[in-house]
Amino acid sequence: MSQGYCFELCTFVLNRLFGFLSTDMAIDLGTANTLVYVNGKGVVLNEPSVVAVSNINNRIEVLAVGNEAKQMLGKTPGHIRAIRPLRDGVIADFEIAEEMIKYFIKKIHNRGIFTAPRIVICVPYGATAVERRAIQESAEGAGAREVYLIEEPMAAAIGAGLPISEPIGSIVVDIGGGTTEVAVVSLGGIVYASSIRVGGDKMDDEIASYIRKNFNLLIGEATAERIKKEIGSAICMQSSKDVKMVIKGRSLLDGNPRDIEITQKHVAEALMDPVSTIASGVKEALENTPPELVSDIIDNGITLTGGGAMLHNLDTVVAHVTGVIAKVADNPLNCVVLGTGKALAETKKSGSILLKTY
Ligand SMILES: Nc1ncnc2c1ncn2[C@@H]1O[C@H](COP(=O)(O)OP(=O)(O)OP(=O)(O)O)[C@@H](O)[C@H]1O
Ligand SMILES: [Mg+2]
Incomplete structure (x- = not known):
């Protein structure tokens, strides 16, 4: 028996015997941010992907x-x-994604030979079998002992504190960097869900292209994101002309660096398309929801999660388009990882919520 084989065998046996020593983790592997939750410790890592x-x-x-x-x-x-190894909510570069997961796991775990963790990772609703397998394999490659998957909108609903196990219809809209996922849940299952490939990244692209067309100024994606976070709004209010920001970029006319001043009104105009696509996606979900559940939703409202939910007035637009009250969850950026963590803590109870892996 070779030395290497012997070592692997010992590691395997110790992993099985001492699995309880491991730090089990819930991972929200997002297009924009990766968050890791450890039972009893809370969110221990929150870094850009x-x-x-x-x-x-x-x-x-x-x-x-x-x-x-x-x-x-x-x-x-x-x-x-x-x-950015994830684009549009799916892994675009497997090798780099695996390196990233490994790095984050190592950073938290500082793992020794017999402390391979159990990991629950969320996957976008509608991820293909190939994509799910790729995520599972990345986690295994990064040293996980057991891997479970959970659908992102279900995790968001749990993390937002919606009564997912009860015979009550709830709707959650998770607006991430790459995708917006809308799900109607009741009795522990997803009744209707859809994934729209529009999220915060698309908003940034629209801001950059608006500024290029209207001000002949070239800006990068980090500047576009900063504009969105600082003065972005889903609708143009009376006061929008007064909210201003100075931005720097390169002039398309002479190639020189230049400053310009833009207002919230400009940003709201730039965001019109992605905002209306998101609101129409929510409306479509309601149109596809059984009437009994719709009546619960009318009573309890629409819950918005994900970083995109923090765009000013997005809740107002969603409420206006659907005719149903919309509210942003507490701590919208953490809902998915907190929900994933809760599913991990209750793996036995969460049996039907967690997806099978191979
Ligand atoms: N205050 C804010 N206003 C508008 N957008 C914001 C704000 N704060 C964060 N965002 C945006 O939220 C997005 C990130 O949200 P989140 O972390 O939920 O995405 P993700 O989970 O990484 O992506 P996905 O779920 O699509 O894989 C980014 O596009 C970011 O610019
Ligand atoms: Mg997300």
């Missing part, structure tokens, strides 16, 4: 992950790339 790699003579090396890598976005020299 970004990896910086260098490529010299086709040898790829990871230089930075998370916060440090995000600061490099749009600022890297030729041989370094800051990559």
